[in-house]
Amino acid sequence: MSIFGGVALIKILFTLFALFAWSRAILRFYRKDLSWKELLFWSLVWLAMIVLVFIPGKTNFLAKALGMERGNDAMFFLAIVGLLYASYRLYVKSNEMEKEITRLVRALALKNIKQSKSLSRRKSKRTK
Numbered sequence: 611m612s613i614f615g616g617v618a619l620i621k622i623l624f625t626l627f628a629l630f631a632w633s634r635a636i637l638r639f640y641r642k643d644l645s646w647k648e649l650l651f652w653s654l655v656w657l658a659m660i661v662l663v664f665i666p667g668k669t670n671f672l673a674k675a676l677g678m679e680r681g682n683d684a685m686f687f688l689a690i691v692g693l694l695y696a697s698y699r700l701y702v703k704s705n706e707m708e709k710e711i712t713r714l715v716r717a718l719a720l721k722n723i724k725q726s727k728s729l730s731r732r733k734s735k736r737t738k
Contacts, residue, residue, distance in 0.1 A: 621663050628663075632656040 635652040638644040644652075662685065669681025678684050699725060 624663050625660050628656045644671050 632653060635644060635649055635656070639646070639649040665679060669685050671681075672688075673679060673681045673684035673693065676684050678687070
């Protein structure tokens with residue numbers, strides 16, 4: 611289905627989504643939740659996605675380099691590989707954080723035990 615002079619509705623919807631996602635990255639940057647390098651990365655990602663939606667033939671050179679026939683196949687393949695890598699990185703980061711939290715909780719528990727023993731010794735000295 612084409613609207614607006616032959617532009618497919620999916621292209622318009624994807625562009626709106628990409629602009630929305632980019633605006634979220636910009637807002638996170640202004641809130642200091644994102645570094646300028648991260649903002650640059652996400653800006654390039656969303657800009658590239660918008661360009662590739664409107665000029666899909668540009669991905670054919672990438673497909674040929676990967677030994678594939680169509681650019682869409684190459685983009686799909688790279689998206690899956692990218693998502694799997696991101697998933698792996700999140701898994702590793704989650705495990706690291708879990709270990710750090712466990713270490714901190716143990717250290718805090720030991721500190722509390724030492725403090726409570728010290729307090730109980732002081733109380734027992736006072737009562738004697």
